[in-house]
Amino acid sequence: xxxxxxxxxxxxxxxxxxxxxxxxxxxxxxxxxxxxxxxxxxxxxxxxxxxxxxxxxxxxxxxxxxxxxxxxxxxxxxxxxxxxxxxxxxxxxxxxxxxxxxxxxxxxxxxxxxxxxxxxxxxxxxxxxxxxxxxxxxxxxxxxxxxxxxxxxxxxxxxxxxxxxxxxxxxxxxxxxxxxxxxxxxxxxxxxxxxxxxxxxxxxxxxxxxxxxxxxxxxxxxxxxxxxxxxxxxxxxxxxxxxxxxxxxxxxxxxxxxxxxxxxxxxxxxxxxxxxxxxxxxxxxxxxxxxxxxxxxxxxxxxxxxxxxxxxxxxxxxxxxxxxxxxxxxxxxxxxxxxxxxxxxxxxxxxxxxxxxxxxxxxxxxxxxxxxxxxxxxxxxxxxxxxxxxxxxxxxxxxxxxxxxxxxxxxxxxxxxxxxxxxxxxxxxxxxxxxxxxxxxxxxxxxxxxxxxxxxxxxxxxxxxxxxxxxxxxxxxxxxxxxxxxxxxxxxxxxxxxxxxxxxxxxxxxxxxxxxxxxxxxxxxxxxxxxxxxxxxxxxxxxxxxxxx
Amino acid sequence: xxxxxxxxxxxxxxxxxxxxxxxxxxxxxxxxxxxxxxxxxxxxxxxxxxxxxxxxxxxxxxxxxxxxxxxxxxxxxxxxxxxxxxxxxxxxxxxxxxxxxxxxxxxxxxxxxxxxxxxxxxxxxxxxxxxxxxxxxxxxxxxxxxxxxxxxxxxxxxxxxxxxxxxxxxxxxxxxxxxxxxxxxxxxxxxxxxxxxxxxxxxxxxxxxxxxxxxxxxxxxxxxxxxxxxxxxxxxxxxxxxxxxxxxxxxxxxxxxxxxxxxxxxxxxxxxxxxxxxxxxxxxxxxxxxxxxxxxxxxxxxxxxxxxxxxxxxxxxxxxxxxxxxxxxxxxxxxxxxxxxxxxxxxxxxxxxx
Numbered sequence: 001x002x003x004x005x006x007x008x009x010x011x012x013x014x015x016x017x018x019x020x021x022x023x024x025x026x027x028x029x030x031x032x033x034x035x036x037x038x039x040x041x042x043x044x045x046x047x048x049x050x051x052x053x054x055x056x057x058x059x060x061x062x063x064x065x066x067x068x069x070x071x072x073x074x075x076x077x078x079x080x081x082x083x084x085x086x087x088x089x090x091x092x093x094x095x096x097x098x099x100x101x102x103x104x105x106x107x108x109x110x111x112x113x114x115x116x117x118x119x120x121x122x123x124x125x126x127x128x129x130x131x132x133x134x135x136x137x138x139x140x141x142x143x144x145x146x147x148x149x150x151x152x153x154x155x156x157x158x159x160x161x162x163x164x165x166x167x168x169x170x171x172x173x174x175x176x177x178x179x180x181x182x183x184x185x186x187x188x189x190x191x192x193x194x195x196x197x198x199x200x201x202x203x204x205x206x207x208x209x210x211x212x213x214x215x216x217x218x219x220x221x222x223x224x225x226x227x228x229x230x231x232x233x234x235x236x237x238x239x240x241x242x243x244x245x246x247x248x249x250x251x252x253x254x255x256x257x258x259x260x261x262x263x264x265x266x267x268x269x270x271x272x273x274x275x276x277x278x279x280x281x282x283x284x285x286x287x288x289x290x291x292x293x294x295x296x297x298x299x300x301x302x303x304x305x306x307x308x309x310x311x312x313x314x315x316x317x318x319x320x321x322x323x324x325x326x327x328x329x330x331x332x333x334x335x336x337x338x339x340x341x342x343x344x345x346x347x348x349x350x351x352x353x354x355x356x357x358x359x360x361x362x363x364x365x366x367x368x369x370x371x372x373x374x375x376x377x378x379x380x381x382x383x384x385x386x387x388x389x390x391x392x393x394x395x396x397x398x399x400x401x402x403x404x405x406x407x408x409x410x411x412x413x414x415x416x417x418x419x420x421x422x423x424x425x426x427x428x429x430x431x432x433x434x435x436x437x438x439x440x441x442x443x444x445x446x447x448x449x450x451x452x453x454x455x456x457x458x459x460x461x462x463x464x465x466x467x468x469x470x471x472x473x474x475x476x477x478x479x480x481x482x483x484x485x486x487x488x489x490x491x492x493x494x495x496x497x498x499x500x501x502x503x504x505x506x507x508x509x510x511x512x513x514x515x516x517x518x519x520x521x522x523x524x525x526x527x528x529x530x531x532x533x534x535x536x537x538x539x540x541x542x543x544x545x546x547x548x549x
Numbered sequence: 550x551x552x553x554x555x556x557x558x559x560x561x562x563x564x565x566x567x568x569x570x571x572x573x574x575x576x577x578x579x580x581x582x583x584x585x586x587x588x589x590x591x592x593x594x595x596x597x598x599x600x601x602x603x604x605x606x607x608x609x610x611x612x613x614x615x616x617x618x619x620x621x622x623x624x625x626x627x628x629x630x631x632x633x634x635x636x637x638x639x640x641x642x643x644x645x646x647x648x649x650x651x652x653x654x655x656x657x658x659x660x661x662x663x664x665x666x667x668x669x670x671x672x673x674x675x676x677x678x679x680x681x682x683x684x685x686x687x688x689x690x691x692x693x694x695x696x697x698x699x700x701x702x703x704x705x706x707x708x709x710x711x712x713x714x715x716x717x718x719x720x721x722x723x724x725x726x727x728x729x730x731x732x733x734x735x736x737x738x739x740x741x742x743x744x745x746x747x748x749x750x751x752x753x754x755x756x757x758x759x760x761x762x763x764x765x766x767x768x769x770x771x772x773x774x775x776x777x778x779x780x781x782x783x784x785x786x787x788x789x790x791x792x793x794x795x796x797x798x799x800x801x802x803x804x805x806x807x808x809x810x811x812x813x814x815x816x817x818x819x820x821x822x823x824x825x826x827x828x829x830x831x832x833x834x835x836x837x838x839x840x841x842x843x844x845x846x847x848x849x850x851x852x853x854x855x856x857x858x859x860x861x862x863x864x865x866x867x868x869x870x871x872x873x874x875x876x877x878x879x880x881x882x883x884x885x886x887x888x889x890x891x892x893x894x895x896x897x898x899x900x901x902x903x
Contacts, residue, residue, distance in 0.1 A: 162640035165607050168627045169634040170654030170705060180653070184644045 002369045008359055009371050012378040014406060015423055019393030020242065020385065026235035026396055034232035038240070044233070047216040048240060054136055054208075054217060055201035061141035062197045063190070066148025073149075074156040077271040078280065080287035087294040092146040094297060095484025095527065097501045098520040099143050100206045101508060102297030103130065105304050105517075107138075112300065115316045131213035139207040142297075144200055148193040155189030188256055195252040199245050203386030205487040210505075218244075219388045223491060226392065234392060242389040249384045301524070304517035312513060325518035335515070337496075338503035339522060341417075345499065346482040349421035353429040353478045354471060356422075361433035361470075362463065366442060383427035387420075391491035394420055414497045420488040425478030432477065436470030437463070469538065476534040480527050553741040554618045554708035556581040556604065561613035563599055568611070573599045575765035576613070579743075581709070586735055586742045588756035590749055592788070596765035597745045598713060604743060605711050606630050617708055628657070633702030633740075637714040639694050641686045647673065647697050648682030654705035672704035673697070676734060692723045699731070703738055710735070712744035716751050728754040749789055753777075761785050779820030779899055786831045786901055793874050797830040797900055804900055806830045806893075808848045809869025815893050819902035828902040834863065834875040836895035839882055847890030850874065852883045866891050 027034050038044045073085050091099065106113050107130045117127045130138070163185065167177040183190075208217045216224075218241045225234035274280050305325055307318030329335050360379050364372065382390065398410035398419075410416040440463070448458040486501035493502050500523050507516035563574040574596045581587045589597040602608035604615055606627035615623045622630055633654075641650050648669050655665035670682055676696040681689070689697065695715060702710055715731065716724050732755045735742050746752050752759045753773040760770040761784075769781040780786035786794060797804040797817065804817035819828065840847045850868040857863075864876045866889060874891050883889050 160638070160640065162636045162638060163642060165605075165627065166634065166636060166640035166642075166701075167653070167657075169605060169607075169630075169632060170701070171628045171631075171657035172653070173628055173657075176657055180656075181642055185642075187644075 002363070002367055004359055005363050005367075005369050005371060005375065008356065008363070009375055009378070011356065012360075012375070012426075015419065016378050016381055016426070018406065019390070019397040022397045023235050023238050023242075023389065023393045026232065027239045029232055029235070034236045037233055038236040041233070043216050044221065044237065047218045047221040047237070048244075050133065050216060051202055051218040051241070052244070054133055054140070055198045057133075057137045058140035058144060058201040059194045059197045061137055062145040062148045063194065065141060065145035066193070067152055067190070069145070070149050070152035070156060074153050075271060077273045078283045078287070080284045080291075081271075083291055084287040087291040088149055089146055090294050090298060091143045092150075093524070093527065094143070094301075095480075095486075095501065095520075095523050096143070096204075097206045097484070097486040097504055098301060098523060099297060100139060100210045101504060101516060101520060102301050103139050103142070104210060104508070105300045105513070106296060110314070112316055113296075119316070129213075131211055132215055135211040135213075136204070136207045136215070136217075139211060140197075140201050140204060144197045147196045147200075148190070151189045151193035151196075152186055155186045159185060191252055191255055195248060198248050199384070199386070202241065202245055202248070203388060203487070205388055205490070209490075219386060219487070222388050222392060226395070226491070231396070235396070238389045238392045242385050245386055245389075246384045298524075301517050301520045304513055305521045307514040307517070309512040309514040318514075322514075325514045326521075328515070329518055329522060335503075338498050338500045338519070341497050342483050342499040342501075342523075343526070345414075345418045345421060345497065346479050348418040349425055349482045350429075350475050350479045352418070352422045353425035354475050357426060357429035357433055357474065358467065358471065360430050361437055361467070364430075364434055365437040365440075366445065379430035380427050382423050387424060387485075387487035388491065390423055391420060391488035394423075394488075395492060411492065412494055414494075416492045416494075417489060417497050417499065420492055421478075421482035421485055424481055424485065424488065428477040428481065429471075429474035432470040432474030433467050434470070436467050440466035472534050472537050476530055479530045483526050483530070484523055552706075552708070553583045553739055555583045556709045556741060556743060557614075557616040557619075558600065558604055559614045559616065561600060561603055561610050561615070563596075563603060563608060564611050572596075572765045574603065574610075577762070577765070577767050578613075579760050579767060579770065581741055581743050583741055584739050585758065586732070586744070586756045588752035588759045589743065589745045589762055590752045590759055590788075591747065591762035593747060594764075595762040597747075597762045600762070601711055601713055601743065601745045604709075605632055605634050631705075631708045633705055633707030633710045635695075635698045635702050635710070635712040635715050635744075637717060639698040639718070641694060641697055641701070643686045645686070646682065647678070647684050647686065647689070650686065650697060651682075651701045651704050654701065658705065668704055669700075672700040675703070675737070676700045677730075691719050692727060695719065695727060699734060703734075703740065708741065710740045710742040710744075712742060714746055715744060716746070716748070724751075731755055761788060763788075779818075780831060780901060781821040783829060783901055786829075786899075791834055791875055793832045793872065794829040794901070795832060795872065797828045797898075799828050799900060799902060802897070804828065804830060804898065806832075806898070808872060808874075809850075811848050811869070813846055813848070813893065816897040817900050818897045819900045821902060828900040831899040831901060832874060832893070833895070834877045836893060836898070837874060837876040837891055838894040839864065839866075839876055839878050840890040840892050842888040842890050844890040844892065847892035848874070849888065849890055852885050852887045852889055855881070855883070855885055864889075 069088060073081060073088065094102065105111055108114065109126050109129050111130070114126050114128065114130070121127060159182070163181055164177055167181045172180065203219055205219045208215065208220045212220060218237055222234050222237045222241065225231070225237060274283060304318060306321040306323070308320040308322050308324065311320040312318035329339065357379065360375055363369070364376055394416060395411055398408055398416060400407055401409040410419060444462055445458055448462045453461070484501060485499065489499050489502050490505070493499065500519050504516045504519045507519065557580045559578050561574050561577045562572055564570045564572050577596070577600050579587065579589070589600060591597045599608055603610045606625060610623060614621055617630070642653065645653070648666060651669035651672050652665040655668060660668070673679060673682055676699055678693060678696055678700065681693065686694065695718070699715070716727055719727055728751060735755070744755070756773070758770060759773055759776055761768045761776060763784050769776055769785050776785060776789045780789060783794060786792055795806055795808055797806045799817065799819060802816060802818065803814055805812050805814050817830065842849055848868050850866040853865040853867045853873060855862055855864050861877045861879050862881060864878060864883065866874050866876055868874055868891065876891055
């Protein structure tokens with residue numbers, strides 16, 4: 001079985017490492033000339049600096065929202081908690097570009113909320129322009145606080161409440177307990193969430209692309225350089241972006257190594273009802289406002305999807321509504337292909353992810369072989385590399401056929417996007433299956449073989465059932481990421497394989513807001529369908545298990 | 550404020566699931582005198598831990614009072630009670646060193662760093678962990694963690710020390726050793742302690758007095774000897790030590806105990822209730838002896854099994870009415886399947902009356 005690691009390693013080296021090496025090598029194509037150009041270019045320095053500080057600001061803003069929200073929802077009981085809890089993760093259900101478009105409709109210069117405030121304040125001009133660095137941080141905070149909220153909530157769910165009791169029994173008040181015990185214990189969860197926000201912000205493309213105004217960040221600067229034909233500088237920018245992300249990951253790993261705690265207790269804190277009358281009076285309306293803010297982007301997308309294209313100009317809300325947008329998506333031969341492309345490319349990438357990652361995860365968990373550490377790095381690496389960098393890597397590697405250099409022409413063909421989606425899905429699927437398999441006692445496989453079961457029987461009846469929850473979860477995540485993917489798609493698409501996300505932006509640029517929103521609704525619908533299918537697969541399995549027992 | 554205090558729990562009641570829900574703690578009254586070690590013993594679900602948590606202030610009481618030196622502290626939050634607590638899983642802060650764990654309570658009391666480190670080191674020395682201050686919690690063995698937890702609770706010089714199943718996480722050998730050590734430490738510190746355990750042996754080894762709880766109520770409070778020799782109820786008799794309960798008819802300071810149709814008259818004393826309403830004799834294995842099968846004043850039976858339990862042999866003898874009596878004997882006088890007689894060696898026999 002171990003022999004299979006050789007083609008697997010070759011495949012992953014070819015698709016994951018090779019393009020990145022090509023980018024780094026390309027950056028040194030003329031010695032240090034491109035690097036000099038990068039270092040001496042004020043716009044590149046500005047892009048690097050802006051990328052970094054926007055990422056830090058996004059982390060701060062996400063923590064400022066996600067951390068208190070996690071405490072409130074896991075530790076407190078109050079009216080409206082369930083609704084707020086259900087709404088708290090809603091931003092994560094919006095594909096990246098759709099979230100940005102929704103913000104444009106709501107808070108953009110001619111957005112609904114902007115116009116309402118303008119009317120209320122009786123101003124001639126909009127009260128704000130959703131443009132520049134703070135607009136990007138605002139959009140990031142809305143979509144990315146969910147990471148902090150989920151990580152910290154999970155940390156609090158596992159948190160041994162006896163530690164808090166011990167601290168208060170020893171005389172510590174609420175504040176001391178929080179900063180000396182609770183927060184230090186949550187540091188690993190918090191650090192993981194911060195890293196995720198930092199990396200997502202660093203690689204974020206759609207928010208700076210739509211709301212950046214004249215602002216330069218590395219992710220968009222790379223695309224600009226490429227469009228201007230300055231490939232050498234684009235390679236340098238890509239390298240700098242990827243190295244920044246990998247450095248952040250390395251920093252977190254180092255930090256985690258220093259602070260790894262194992263909670264020994266079993267106690268879980270129960271939710272405490274809010275007692276203070278003031279707090280109770282304030283929480284319900286605040287929770288309701290928060291729910292409205294969280295749900296508004298989704299509602300806005302649905303509303304605009306019924307708006308007639310071109311009719312919404314200076315009014316607060318779109319003046320005319322129609323089913324036409326959805327009808328045209330199905331009937332118009334130029335509008336249907338993006339939906340078909342997205343579905344086909346998502347299925348292809350996800351199936352490839354499942355096949356490759358199942359084998360990789362099995363080998364990583366159960367087998368010892370030369371190259372195991374390399375395999376571990378290969379399946380994790382795409383997570384650390386921003387999607388723009390992945391796209392530039394693919395664009396510069398698979399741009400011609402040269403068998404001696406292991407290059408195949410894929411740019412300009414249908415296959416380049418499924419390949420990009422596959423690479424982005426690898427860390428998600430591999431880590432999920434690996435997580436499930438690690439819970440399986442290795443002696444079970446030996447027991448099955450010892451009882452006379454063949455290799456296939458063991459795989460089918462012992463390994464597969466154990467891997468299945470991770471497989472379903474990983475495949476779901478990979479499919480959702482692929483179907484809404486925008487960054488790599490925008491760099492690599494051709495007219496023939498353009499996916500939904502690229503088409504949404506094209507429609508927005510053509511001021512066909514209704515059509516763009518209808519596409520967005522379809523995209524959200526596909527994401528929901530994937531989630532429902534995953535849930536049905538898991539429920540079906542539980543049903544079978546229940547019948548068997 | 551320092552020095553051991555006296556703790557009084559009066560009529561404590563705690564219901565879960567609303568005012569009409571089942572009472573986890575049902576009108577519990579217990580007092581712990583200054584410097585006394587009192588154990589709350591009971592099976593899981595008996596309400597002992599909830600009682601302890603109410604005493605500590607982690608759980609509110611629906612009814613009743615918690616008093617320290619006669620002062621009502623029922624509504625005082627845990628951080629203002631000046632109690633020390635040792636948790637079942639120790640609840641040591643894994644991100645702090647051993648020394649910082651022990652010094653945590655002093656830090657919360659505003660003690661300066663130099664002094665609190667010195668006192669923490671002193672407390673660690675007091676539990677036999679000199680020089681362990683710089684170590685991480687994860688590097689400690691179970692027994693060491695337990696001692697750090699005790700040191701952390703004692704260094705703040707608590708008025709009352711509360712311990713929740715302090716020995717339950719230790720392996721049996723270590724547990725035996727820690728019993729003696731824990732009692733020695735608590736005695737040395739002259740601390741008032743209330744501790745919870747499901748293990749009667751732990752309670753008897755450490756406590757001055759034991760309160761036995763069942764279904765949220767205290768069934769009996771007394772010295773270990775009192776609970777063993779004069780159980781107030783059937784439940785106490787069954788929980789404390791090994792015993793067989795058989796019907797008996799009290800007759801003044803005697804009783805007639807009939808097993809398998811054979812009546813034997815022995816000296817007996819009612820430990821509770823009224824002798825007029827019938828009684829159960831508590832037959833302890835060490836109070837019974839084996840005789841030849843035709844011996845007079847003995848119940849005939851057949852040896853079902855014999856087990857070597859260290860210094861003695863434990864025999865299980867099936868008697869005529871289907872009961873099985875457990876008998877301890879110093880020698881291998883009978884084999885499995887042998888006919889024997891069982892007689893009462895130790896008198897008076899304890900009766901649970903009424």
